[in-house]
Amino acid sequence: MDEDRSTEKDREKLPPLNALRNFEAVARHGSFAAAAADLHVTHWAVGKQIRLLEDWFGVPLFERRARSVALTDEGAALLNDVNSAFERLTSAAARLRHDEVTRRVSGIVRVNVLASFALCWLLPRLADFHARYPDIDVRISTTSRKLRYIGDAFDIGVRSGHEQGTALVSRALMADVRLPACSPALLRTHPIQDVADLRHHTLLHSTSTRTAWSHWLREARAPHLRPARHLEFDHAYLQLAAAVEGLGVTLASLPMIGRELAAGRLVCPIAAPSWRAADYTLVINADRAGDDAVQAFEQWITMMASRESGQLEPV
CATH class of the missing domain: 1.10.10.10 (Winged helix-like DNA-binding domain superfamily/Winged helix DNA-binding domain)
Structure with missing residues (x-):
């Protein structure tokens, strides 16, 4: 004792x-x-x-x-x-x-994710998985359809929000915290010091995030704010790319823009309020949950997400 x-x-x-x-x-x-x-x-x-x-x-x-x-x-x-x-x-x-034991894990894992998640989060980190498991073949597909409608065409997937189904195992992967983000160059001509300054800017939208700004503006107590204009894209990753190019201000998912923030290509001029959308959810095909390659990918993506847990809020 x-x-x-x-x-x-x-x-x-x-x-x-x-x-x-x-x-x-x-x-x-x-x-x-x-x-x-x-x-x-x-x-x-x-x-x-x-x-x-x-x-x-x-x-x-x-x-x-x-x-x-x-x-x-x-x-x-x-x-x-x-x-x-x-x-x-x-x-x-x-x-x-015992790295030699880890490296002997082999097989195929079929990963189905949202296109924006693949481009902005998964692909920049995938080399780490390949280094750890060189004998596992990762096959990535992208779609926004509910995974219960895909049947057995996937082993593990990531979606926004919880998914239910008799053959699915679903759990939260990481929080989706969102804040306004834009190119630093945009602020040189029209600074953003508070929410009201957004009226001088173009607000960027995508088909899948069409209501996000209205949610955030209510949190910011400015539900009736009128921006200079609106610009909409059919994919969220195009919306983020437009922000990097200085076309306007996006309401960005912080996990998706970590590289851009670190490199200074994007900044978050307003630190509060942050709005939490539905969690990014890990969804596993129950019939494949016991496969060594699937388990390896599940453990890896969980580790990578938890590594960033609690470090999403800008200070």
């Missing part, structure tokens, strides 16, 4: 481990934006973790510069210890993971 109490007290002395991971990435890249791209999160999320760590230690760890950051003396000392700890942890993980 005394040993358990001692272990709990030792854990209380540890700084936030996720914040340490963000700290190491920023130190390695010398930039919040580059670290965010490496970690597949927003640069706001990285900044939040660094502030959390600096508050925990009570000292600044970085000197903020115009386009980069540099370690303070305290940060440099911490980095040496963090690198040593990560190296030991990596060695221990390698001994326990």
Whole structure:
């Protein structure tokens, strides 16, 4: 019992481990934006973790510069210890993971997702899965149809909102948090400091997100706001591409624009209110749930989504 109490007290002395991971990435890249791209999160999320760590230690760890950051003396000392700890942890993980066993998993997994999810979230991360499971053949198809109507033509899928069916296993994958987003260049001519400033801009829509702006504007207590114009596309990924090109302001799903935020191609000029749409849901064909390749993909996509959980809100 005394040993358990001692272990709990030792854990209380540890700084936030996720914040340490963000700290190491920023130190390695010398930039919040580059670290965010490496970690597949927003640069706001990285900044939040660094502030959390600096508050925990009570000292600044970085000197903020115009386009980069540099370690303070305290940060440099911490980095040496963090690198040593990560190296030991990596060695221990390698001994326990038995990569040769993981690499022997083979087979085919048929993945059916929304086109916007495939282009904006899945494809940028798929190389990681291939590196872990080089003998699994991933076959991706895209459609917005309910998966219960596809029958046995898929093994695992992702949809917006819960799906029901006798042969389906469905559970939440990650939250869909949305905020206005636009190109930084757009703000140079027409700044957005509050919700009312949207009246000077074009609001971007897609067929599948036609009502999203009205939901958000009600949350923002501006349900009657009239923008300069509306522009609609038939696919959400075209809507996001239009925002990057400076054609207007989109109400973006934050998980879908992580790379654009990290690279500075998009910014979220208004931090609140955020609107939470239906969760992204993982749907598994129950007849294929026991297949090794399907289980490997399920575990991988769950891990990748949970890695970003809690880091969606800009700070």
